[in-house]
Structures are given as structure tokens and as C-alpha cells.
Amino acid sequence: MAFLDIRDLHLAMRTFEGEAHVLNGINLSVERGEIWGLVGETGCGKSLTGLSISRLVPSPPGRYLRGEIRFAGQDLLATPEDGMRRLRGGHIGMIFQDPTTNLNPAFRIGEQMVDVALHADAVDPAILGLAPGASRRQRRVEARRLAIAMLDKVGVPDAARRIDDYPHQFSGGMRQRVLIAMALIGKPELLIADEPTTALDVSVQAQILRLIHSLVLEYQLAVLLITHNLGVVAQLCTHVAVMYAGNIIESGPVRPVFRNPTHPYTRALMKAVPHATHRRGELQGLPGSVPNLFTPPPGCRLAPRCPVAQPRCAERVPPTIAVSPGHDVACVLATPAGSAAA
């Protein structure tokens, strides 16, 4: 079993209009040291997948219909909130999109980092490495030392002084570094990064990506990088999974997938890359928009927009087929590995 293993995950969200099936049978396996890029349009369910791993989807309105998420063998959907809390911060770190809104503006960054470190230490005393009888004060001092070290590591200059600054005193890139430091202070094994660079300048983006890359190498992290930017995936990731309307429709190691995109949606996505701005719902070469999730079409969810759709596409969900080792595609037109020549 993989380090992170998501099997047939179904998530429904209740809204005014009814219950929407937002995740529709996600399958994903991530090992330590792998950097997975999870790509797709806004609303395809990639962020919810990330949140599901940390069990941060509020319930209600969220409801898991089926499936399981296993993290280091532990079934997360069956883990009580208390147990989840021990995993968060300590074993699973998360970074979110907008560094300007993800740091609490009313507190010095040190304050927030120290609290995270103390929490991580409560889960795993090795984090601070203090004896069990250490006083609160000692722990705080040590946690602060660790926080400074962490800031230093992610490249915040003059960390010992800046730890007492407020978030608004940092630039966007620096704030994202602070958030990364905060996410990694508990030495997690899995890092979920939800669009970590989207809100940043291109040059800063590259720095952050490089930082993540170096940290992966150092800590043997498993990373789930959620993004809509295929360029980022190409730069950083080892693997990629393409999502559409709650399904992973194509996944595999970056190189084969990018070199040989098989699913019509992936192809459309690849064509869109040069255009930095693409409006929601209007993907290059794909007319129409993301399907209604309340009453999804019975077959392939892309069928109504698909340029190469066939009658059978609308009848049943296409099976997932491995077009090459590890490269899976959910399309009736895909041909299994080995039969391609035929």
C-alpha cells in the first residue's frame, strides 16, 4: 500500500439547490519523495481532494459517500477529529493559495509559529527534543528557537528579528515562506500545497518552487501540489493527476503524461497553457462549461463538451485504462498499454 492511498473517494456537498457530487471516485497513490501535481479547472474538486486528506471539509454540508483515504496505513475517514488533529501539523502540513490572507493579521508570526510548534511537539516530543518534564516556559523558548531556525531555513532573512513582526510587514513572497516554515515546523511527512504560488509574482513563484523542491529532497516529503498551472507541474512535479468534474481522468508520471496526453480534456488543457488567462468554463477547443454536478450525465462527464465524443460515452463511466505503466486514462478511446500497436 502506498504512503497516501485514496481509493474510490466520493464526496457530496449539500447546497440550496440540492446535493452536489463533487468528488466522484478519486483514486490516487502517493509515495514519500513523490511530488504530485493535481491539476484541473476551478471547481473540479482538486482543492476538496486536498482538504479531504486533512479532513477539513466541513460536515455538514459535506458527506463522504464511499471510499477511503489511507495515510501511512491509517484510515483517515474513520479517524475521529481528535486523532485527525494529531496528524495535522505533525504529519500532514498544508499551505494555501493566498499568503496575504492565510496568516492571522492580529498576531506576530512568531506567536503563530510557536503555537504550531508546541502542538507538533505535543504529538511528537522529538520535535523540540525536550525532556517530558520541561516547563511551559522552556517549551516556548525552544519552540521559538525552532521557529527561527525554520524561518532561516525557508530563506527569511534576519529571522531572529523578523519573527516578532506582524504579517503585514512582510512581502507576499516572504509571507508564503513564513507559511511554508509554519507548515514544516512539525516535520510532516506529507505536504499538501494548494496553489502555493498562484498569488505571487513570477520571479517569486520560481523561488518558492525551488524552496519546496529542496525541502522535499531534504525531508523525503510526499507532496500533493494543487494547481491549475501546468507550467508549475512541469517544473516541479514527478507525477501529475488531471481532474475534471470530480474525477481524475488522467494520471501518471509527468513526462509520459505531458508528452503523450491521451484524454481529450488533458489535451485541451495542454493547448491552453500558453494563454496565461483563460476564462472559467471556456477551455481552448472545448465549448460549453463544467457540467452541472447535481444531476451529472450518466456516462463520461466530459461527454457533452468532448470533441471526439461517441454515443457510448454518454452511457456509462469509462473505465480507467493504463496506457503505459503508471499512466492511467479514463477514456473509452484510450488503448491499453501493449495494444497500442495493434
Place this chain on the structure above:
Amino acid sequence: MSASATPDARASAVAARRQNWRRAAYRFQQSWLSIVGLAIVVLLFVAAVAGPSLVPYPADIAGGINTATRFEAPSIAHLFGTNELGQDVFTLVIAGARISLLSGVAVVVLGALAGTIVGALAGYYGGWTDEILMRIADLKLTLPSLILAMAVAAALGAGLVNTIIAIALTWWPGYARLVRGEVIAKKEELFVQVAQALGAGTGRILRRHILPNIVSPIIVKMSLDMGFAILTVASLGFIGIGVKPPTPEWGSLLSIARNYMPDYWWTAMFPGLAIFLAVFGFNLLGDGLRDVLDPRARR
């Protein structure tokens, strides 16, 4: 979108609006508190409109007395008992709904009107006009409105109209601020600029183009203010600076009846409860409406 003129798009816009209304109505129904509020307010309006023809002793409303039946405890004949002049308390309380509702509406409408004019002028002209009007409004907000209203009402003399004027005079700054903000925002919008370019006069632009567009926040505020306006009218009545007898205003009924507590509790209890219910009803309704109409407040 360039397609806004096509029949298709218009139909979908209509559908979207209908959808919005349905959604609003749904949300409103979801909140049973709002329904209770609506029910109370409807009841109040019924009492206000049809009250005099519903009550058992309509003569008492205009000051009819019957000193042979003073201070009778609640009974079938007198649901809320009788007061110091033998008047039927139930009759007076029901008749009071008209007074309270009327004065509440009048205060809010007058306040909104004055505030709208001030706010619109300040927002539209900007500069010194804006500065002076808004400074006055700000200063006005720092003054104790109840004391001010009391002073003005006392100086003008007793009577419902004077009371309403006195309260409305302290009521406008809130609206002035609201309207000014909206006018400044709307002034920059394209349709106003176009009208200006076409040479429309100031009054016309304000009247025809800007004000109609800011009616809905004003109405939301008015609905939220109703309860408080009723409460203020009753407060003045309670202090004894309010209506003239025999007007059956709740606050003054309570003020008089206060002297008969606790022995003749019914004379005080029912007018007091009526004030509470009326204000509560409007507050529930206003709260519900705001939740529905103001998406930011809805969570």
C-alpha cells in the same frame, strides 16, 4: 457580455432573477424566526387598519369613559381588564397599534427623506457641501438622540405630530451617511456619466438616475429601523412628553398605568407587552429580511 440584448439572454436574466427570489423566499422560510416576525407584523397591520371596528368598546378609543366599571380585572367582557376610567384596556391596546405603526412609519419615512436629501446633496456635490453636511451629521450622531428628541418634543408641545417631528429630526444622519456613500459610488457609474454628458440637470440626474438605484438599501434600513422608531415613540410617551389624551398611545398608557402597579397590573402589563411584541416583530422581520437581502450578513 455583448449578448445582453438577445431574447435568450433576457429570458435567462429573468429566470435568474426568479431564481434569486425563489432562493430568497426559501431562505426566509427556512428561518422560522422571520416567519414569526412576519406574523406579528401582519397582525399589527390588521389591528391598525381594522382595529377600531374589531374592538369590543370602540367608543373608548375616542375617550369614552365608564366610571362604573373602574379597575376591573381581566374577564370575558374585558379581556385585558379596565383602567382607572373604566375604559377597556384591550380596546385601547388594539387601538394603540394604529398610533404606534403610524408614528413609527412616519418617523422612519421622514428621517429617511431628510437623510436622503442631505446625503444625496453631499454625495453628489462633494467638496464643501459634502464636508459641511457630513460634519453636521457626524456631530449629530454623537449627541444623545433620546434627550434631543425629548427636548425638541417638549419645546414643540404635546401631540403626535410634534413627537414624530422631534424624533425624525434625530433620525436623519444614519440615512444621510448611507445615501451619501451610495451616491458617490453610483455617480462614477457609466449611466450617470452618460446622462451628464447628455446635459441632464443635477436634479434630474439625482432623481431619475441615482436615487432609484439606491432605494433598496434605504428600504432595508427602514425596515430595520421600524422597531426602534416605535420604541422611541413609546419612550417619549412613557416620559410623559408625547401624545395628548385621549390618544391611546402605548407608552403613555404604560406611563399612567405604572402608578397602578402591582395591584392593577393589567393596566400596565398589556400596553408594555404590546410595545415589546411590536418591536420584537419588526426586529425579527428586519433581521430575516437583511439575512435574505444582504448577502454579506448571511452566514
Place this chain on the structure above:
Amino acid sequence: MFNLTRRQSLTGATALVASAAMGGRAAHAQAKRILVIASNQDIPNFDPHIATGYSASMLLRNTYDSLVRTEGTPPKPVPQLAASWTASADGTEYVFKLDPAARFHDGTPVTAEAVRYSFNRLLRLNKGNAWMVAGIVDENSVQPVDAATVKIRLVKPFAAFLQVLPWLWIVNPKAVDANKGSDDGQTYLRSTIAGSGAWRVRRAEAGNLYEFERVEGGWQQGGGNLTGAIWKIVRETSTQRLMVGRGEAHIAVDLTSEDMDALKGRPGVVSIIEPEYRTFSIKMNTRHGPLADINLRRAVSWAFNYQAMLDAAGYAQLMTGPLPDGILGFDPTLAVPRMNLDKAKEFLAKSDYAKGGIKLVMNYVSGLDQQRRWGLVLLDSLRKLGIELDIKPMIWPDMVASARSPETCPDFFPVYQTANYGDPDNIAFAAYHSSRNGGWQNPVYSSPKVDDLIIRARSETDEAKRKELYVAFQKAVVEDAPDIFGVLEKRKLAMRSDVQNFHFTPVASNAIELFPLSLK
């Protein structure tokens, strides 16, 4: 008992509440014997020659002395500063022998000169109670004979002279002269006592309370055991009633009939419901507006629902004409209007307003609930004549201002007249003599015939002849129908049973005299 540590007091705050607030205070008051009187009237001015109203009277009669006091039912003059007095046969000259022991609070003796000084100051300022002796006493009337003897020569005879003396207080000339300022000491006396009374003001919190304490070494002998007293301003009569019921106050002076009913049978509470010379009538504007028509006035008088007025008043009796029952010269056989719609309509038909259809105005003092009730009774009565009534609450000063001229005077002007002295002249002169026109007691009514009767009655010294004159006066007034003669409300006081030695007197009985009172 209260020797608690701070911590105990904090944790035990709730437990303390009941015992501390109630029992503790009671015990405290017992030791000091402080009488608490609840009243709704403030005492804005302490000047004995300016201040009026029963609350000021209470303060003044306790902190100042006058030549004579009043006591009993019917009220009789008894010695105070004057130990004895004589009057000449024609009733124009009085000689008073002052009590040699009398001392002002600063120790100066009360002399004949002080009497002269006080009378002249009263006349000079011409405010307060000066009207009581207006035209009777002038600046040369008071003549010191020696330090302890003073002679007062009246300008003309005044039968009620001794009755008004209790309300004319003697100030300490030395103290006033030292603080005379430019206003004859008005500023000084407004908040300072310069008298010889048995009490002084210990604490004055305007609008809240006035505390009195017994003057140490005061010249008065005897009296009750009180060490102090508090005049507490309590606006709501129901609150006054509750305070007496709970023992938080010993006497409440402004109770309504409903309050008295509620207190009935309450242990520890004594109710005093006594007739008093306080009239209430609704004056009509005889000079301006529709009511200048005598037939309309008569129609109104006959249409008025007297029974309802009486019902709404509670402990009261209807007036028979302008004078209160039982006073000298009162005519119980006088024929006065009582509700009779046929008769009322008859008069209405004779008036210029045979069809009704007019709207009249009545002002009343806002906050005086009885007046409001009677206003509603009038409204209800007038409706039967097809006449509407606009009832306007007003503050008292505005009422007074409206009385200044017939044009500003409302159609109906309700007014209480409290007798300060037990003589018919008090009400007859104040309320019906045309010289008082423009004042609140008699805004507009004027009749040469009535004027003549009043003046003759006032200086007549033969009692039988006086009575005759007053009978004629009553008949003449009723004939003119200037008022709706209303009710004599009974004086309603509630008192804790531990208050001792209280004797009711029908004049200014709510201006409690502290001196004789004791607390058990």
C-alpha cells in the same frame, strides 16, 4: 455585624443584599431616628419670601419660625415666636409679645426689628406669599415697640390676618445683610437657611433629597424624639406607596385614592383620609371664545358628568358652589348644576352654538393624572352636546403664561386651590376677584357685583354679617357659571404606625411639621 473582611463581602454580596439593604438600614435609622417623607415635589428655592408650594412650605415651616403657628381642625393660631398677642376691636391693630428665648441659628435673639425686616423684605420682593397680605400690610405697618414687642397696623381690617401669619416667616437680618448682594439676599437665601426654626438643612441634593437635622441647642422646648428627617423626592405615587408599605419611608404625602385602597389593611401602615380645604374646579374663559356665552357655559355645567368625576377622584366629595364644605359662610343649600342632559340641551339651544359642532380647548398640567382624568370626563360629557374637546398637557409655567390674557387663555382652565388659611377669603379673593385677572388663580372672570361682595366680606368683622355676605357671594358666582365646580379631594396621607404624635390639620397638611413627631 458588618465587620467583614473585603473578601467575605465580595463573595457574600448576594447574601448581603437583602440584609444589608433592608435590615441594616432600618437598624441604622432607629439609632438615629430619622423620619423619611416621600414627596414628588422638589424644593428648588429656600428663600422664605420667594418660595411657594407645599414642599417649600414644609422646609420653611421647619427651618424658620413665624409669629404664630397653626394647629388643629378647624385650624387655630397658636404661639410660636409670639408668646402672646392682642388685637384692637376694629381689627386693624395687632400687638405681639415675642418669646424672649427665641434665637436664630447663629444665636442672635429674634427681635421686633427682625419681624419688621422680614415683613418689609416680603413686601419689597412682592413674591412668594406676599399676596396674602397685599393691600393689608404696607411698609409702615410693622412697628417695633421694643425689642420684644411688635405692633402691626393693618391698612384695612382683615379677618383672616392671624390665619395667614404662619406662612410669613421671620429671617435673621444680620445674616441676610451680611450677604445682601445686589438682590436683597435672594442669592444667599436661595440655598441657605437664616431662620430660627428647630431644624436645619444638613444635606441638599437637588431633585433627590433634603435632609434635616435638629438644631443643637435650639430655643424650642419639648417636641418629639426625631434626630433628623429626609424629604425624599419620589415622583411616582405608586413608588411612594410601596416605600411606605416596605418601611423605606415613614410618610407619603402625594398618594392617590388607588394607592390608599392598595394600602388598606396593610400591617404597620396608618391611612389618613381627611377632608381639606383644597378645591378643584375647571375654570371657563368667560371673556373670549365660545364660552363667553353664558348659556353655553350653563349648558356645559349641566352636561358635565359629576358622578364620573367623583368616581375618578376616589376619596373626594363634589363641591357645592365655589367654597369648600365646612368653611365659614359655606351654603350647603346652594342650588348648583348636576348632570341633566335635557337642561343642558335647553341652555345649548339658547346659546349661539345650538348645534354644537365646535371644538374647545382644555389645557392641563402634564403629569397631574387627576386633571387628565377629569379632562377625559369633560371630553366624554361634551360629546353629548356635539362639542369636541382638545386636551393639551402643558408644563405649569406655560399654563400660567396662558392665563395672562383672555385671548391666550384656553376655553377650559383646570385649577386646584389649596387653602393656606382656613378662611373663605382665601378662595373667594384669590379665585374670583377681578384684581387677580391674568393670574392662574383667576385668569379672566370678573364681575363688579362679586368683587364688591368679596371686598365687603373681607373687611367685615362681624361674623354673622360676613357669613351673609359669603352666602350672597356664592349665589352670585353660581349664577354666572364661570367654573365647573368640581371636587374637594380628601387629603390622603399614609404613615408608618411607628410615627407618633401626628395631628392632622386641614391646611397644608402635606407640608409636614416635624417638631412634634416621634419615632417609636
Place this chain on the structure above:
Amino acid sequence: MLRFAVRRIVLLVPVIVGLSLLIFAIARLLPGDPVTLAAGPNATQAEIADLAREFGLDQPLPVQYWHYATGLVTGDWGQSIFTRRPVLEDLKAYLPATLELVVVAMVLAIVIGIPAGLLAAVYRDRWPDYVSRVVSLGAISMPRFFLGLLLQLGLAMWLGWLPLGGRFPLTEDPPPFVTGFLTIDSLWAGDPHAFGVALAYLALPAFATCLSPLATITRMMRATTLEVLQQDYVLTERALGLSQRLIIFKYVLKNAMSSTLTVIGLYFGWLLGGTVLVETVFDWPGIGLYATKAIVTQDFMPVMGVTLTIGVLFVAVNLVVDLLYGLLNPKVRYE
């Protein structure tokens, strides 16, 4: 921070001048003839004219305002035309009672309202939320004078636990004046009995006064907490495993407080003028009762004095709130 504070304080000057001008204008625009009223029932035309001269009411309006304004600065706030007492002295006597009432009520409202609002938000759409919403709307709708009467009826008349009204037992001397707050003065004097008594007298009026700010603070706190709970940083904090308690009571609370603080400031000022009704019901000797009496007799100077005092206090309280806001909100402080 200091510069910020100084600048704000300097800005108060024109505000106070504006306030005095506005109050003066309102007082002079109102109908009514204070001089005739003051002169009394038997005054002659000459006496009325004298009185007008004495009060300076015969001067042109700008001159009158100048006298009024200079008087304000030199401590002459005019005098009541009826009692002839200096307004400033009356205010000194009555203001502490109102302040004590308002401060105690506000403290109650804050201490209860903030946790209540926080809990309502955390338990959104569950019973604590419903209860707090209905109760707080009910409390806002409750006329304070009616509530006061009911409290008197229940706790004072029927149960007899608490005094009906007033501020201190009549026959006892209040503790020596230090702050004018009887609760503090009695503790200062080391008199626990007087403290208990003062509390007993304070209980009902303070409760009646606190309900409406309590309800408003609860509602405001609920709304802002809900807003804060939606913020990204709360998600981050949860995602990094911080406990719900730590998040709510430390990280959310401080953020939600800063918006609620503004409401608290506004309410404090509003209450100063809004205690009129409670003071009337409970016979609480504060400026509200003082103003009411002056209004009923159309006595201008006390009304102007009270209005100005409340206006200035309102501005001052909001200044303090602004400064506190800076403390809670580092962004403001450093700009």
C-alpha cells in the same frame, strides 16, 4: 502610536467646538421663551426684560454664542433658570451616578456578550445559537422602561430582595467622595457593608441598562466571529492542528474583538444618553434624570450642559476605542 494618539486628541478640538455650536443652535432654534418661564407667574414685563439681560438673552446670537463658548472654557456652564444653580456643579453631582451605571452595565454586557456571541457563532444553527439569537433580539426589543417596571415588580415588590430604586439608603451617608462611584468609594473607605448596599441598589438598574448592549454585543460578536471563522488563516490554523479552543479563544477572539470594539464604543456613548428611561424608572440620580427634569420645565442650560457632556464623552470614548483598536489591530498602529 503616541503620535497617532496625539493627533487624534488634537483633532478633538474642532469636534468639541462644532458640538457646542450645534447644541447652541438647536437650543436657540427651538420655540419657547425660557425667560418668561423663569420669571415666574407674577412677573412684570420689566422684570422679564431684566432677567433677559441677566442671562444675556437680549444680545445678538453670535455674541450669545461667544459668551456661551468662553463660559464653557472658563467653567461657567450657565445656570438653571429655575434652581439658579450652576449647571457645571449639578453635572459634577449627577454625572458619577450615570457613569457608574453605564460602566457597570457595559462591563456586564462585555463580559457576558463576548463569550455568548463567540459560542453562538461556534455552535451556529444549533441550540446555543438559537437561544442566544432569540434572547438577544428579545432583549433589544424590550423597552427598557417596561423591563425596569417588571424587574421592580418581581424582585423588589414581590420578592423584596432588592431595593425599589435610588442609589443608596436615604438615612445613611454615602462613603466619602473619591471617584463618585459608590462601589469604588465604599471599597476605598474600607466599608464592605456600604459596598454591598451600593451593589444591591445598582443591581436592577444595571441589569436593565445592560440588556440592550449585551444583546447587541452578542449579535455583533456572533456575526464577526462567523466572518472571522471563514477567513483563510483560520483554515490554516486548523490545518496545522491547532486545537479548536486555542483557535477560537485566542486567534479568532482577538480578530473578532476588533470589530466588536467599535460597537462597544458607540454603545457606551449611546448609553450615556440612553439611561434616561432607566434612571426615571429606578429613580437613579444621574444626568438622565436631571436632563428629564430640565426638559420638562424647558430649562435650557442644564439640557445644553448634559447634551454637551454626553457628546464630549461620546467622542472621548470613541477615541479610546480607536486607540484600543490600534492595539488589537497592528496594521492600524503602524500606519
